[in-house]
Amino acid sequence: MPERITLLDLYPDELAQDIKKRGYPPFRAKQLFGWLHKGARFDEMTNLPNALLRDLKESAIDQSAEIVETQVSYVDGTEKYLFSLPDNNRVEGVLMRYKHGATVCISTQVGCRMGCAFCASTLEGCVRNLTAGEMLSQVLAVNRLLGDGRISNIVLMGSGEPLDNYDEVVRFLRLVSLPEGMGISPRHISVSTCGLVPEMRRLAEEKLPITLSVSLHAPSDEVRLQIMPIAKRYPIEDVMAACRYWVETTGRRVIFEYALIDGINADLLHARALAKLLRGLQCHVNLIPLNDVPERNLRGVSRLKAERFQKALEELHISTTIRREMGDDIQGACGQLRRSYLNSPDGEQEERLEDSR
Numbered sequence: 001m002p003e004r005i006t007l008l009d010l011y012p013d014e015l016a017q018d019i020k021k022r023g024y025p026p027f028r029a030k031q032l033f034g035w036l037h038k039g040a041r042f043d044e045m046t047n048l049p050n051a052l053l054r055d056l057k058e059s060a061i062d063q064s065a066e067i068v069e070t071q072v073s074y075v076d077g078t079e080k081y082l083f084s085l086p087d088n089n090r091v092e093g094v095l096m097r098y099k100h101g102a103t104v105c106i107s108t109q110v111g112c113r114m115g116c117a118f119c120a121s122t123l124e125g126c127v128r129n130l131t132a133g134e135m136l137s138q139v140l141a142v143n144r145l146l147g148d149g150r151i152s153n154i155v156l157m158g159s160g161e162p163l164d165n166y167d168e169v170v171r172f173l174r175l176v177s178l179p180e181g182m183g184i185s186p187r188h189i190s191v192s193t194c195g196l197v198p199e200m201r202r203l204a205e206e207k208l209p210i211t212l213s214v215s216l217h218a219p220s221d222e223v224r225l226q227i228m229p230i231a232k233r234y235p236i237e238d239v240m241a242a243c244r245y246w247v248e249t250t251g252r253r254v255i256f257e258y259a260l261i262d263g264i265n266a267d268l269l270h271a272r273a274l275a276k277l278l279r280g281l282q283c284h285v286n287l288i289p290l291n292d293v294p295e296r297n298l299r300g301v302s303r304l305k306a307e308r309f310q311k312a313l314e315e316l317h318i319s320t321t322i323r324r325e326m327g328d329d330i331q332g333a334c335g336q337l338r339r340s341y342l343n344s345p346d347g348e349q350e351e352r353l354e355d356s357r
């Protein structure tokens with residue numbers, strides 16, 4: 001069977017081209033775009049001609065991400081989803097409910113090849129990039145579950161390194177913000193990166209008013225090299241230069257993610273070194289309590305120790321918050337749910353099936 005096209009990958013003009021080739025006028029493409037971006041399936045698109053829908057069903061995909069498992073945290077109500085993709089790969093997403101609205105966290109790759117020591121997403125490497133439509137379909141699946149319009153924020157912090165899949169991620173950012181689609185403003189979207197320097201600079205030039213989060217996790221190359229292989233490619237000085245470029249070009253501050261890891265980066269001397277590194281940069285630091293990854297024998301720190309670290313930064317005028325621990329009991333950290341799926345009898349079976357194909 002020839003490969004089916006993912007309609008959610010297409011910008012409105014591209015969809016219009018596709019629909020024209022199938023012999024239908026532009027208003028049909030508009031209707032179809034509206035349906036797709038509400039998360040609808042072909043069977044629900046009641047005002048489209050049956051012949052067109054038959055044609056589409058044979059050659060195209062409507063929604064590529066389907067929720068196949070949900071876990072709800074009894075601690076804070078955070079929900080974690082396992083999505084199935086058309087090729088049977090699995091990625092995960094998280095929903096966090098805040099007072100001001102719901103934030104959905106989605107994946108950008110199946111797995112990840114960045115190799116961070118504390119991250120479960122990377123343990124099997126990167127299987128493949130997701131397309132823009134596959135990212136969008138994750139958001140739409142959650143949107144359907146909640147009721148249209150409830151999602152106010154999106155963060156690209158699931159599995160994968162967004163800037164290692166640059167073109168599709170930028171396409172996603174543009175698609176999801178179109179008024180004829182979901183209309184979520186880039187101002188309500190965060191892209192998180194482990195620090196791919198050239199792509200950070202390129203992203204600054206896209207004129208997208210998104211929030212850039214940088215997973216720093218260390219105040220020096222010495223510490224960073226222990227936990228993040230990417231530090232070999234881009235020294236921390238280059239990452240900081242790219243952050244300054246971001247602030248100059250976009251006028252927006254940078255958010256630094258810093259997971260406190262016992263015995264590695266969580267002492268007061270690290271806090272002071274971090275404050276020195278960030279001095280003068282328009283930024284904010286998010287301290288993350290590490291979700292323990294048993295496979296790697298890495299542990300987080302106590303609340304008290306996190307508060308001391310925060311206080312040390314604040315005293316040196318670095319604005320800092322400790323991120324609320326969310327979804328710890330539901331494997332809320334990156335890659336943990338997919339990994340437990342891969343380790344389950346079901347997962348093993350499907351992996352074997354994949355192998356024998």
Ligand code: SAH
Pocket residue numbers: 116118119120156157158159160161162192193194195213214215257259288289290291292293333334
């Ligand atoms: N690849 C991107 C985005 C995905 S990870 C990045 O590196 O930023 C989203 C965030 O979760 C990153 O800050 C990452 O470092 C962090 N993270 C990964 N594993 C974690 C764990 N076990 N505990 C806490 N945070 C973790």
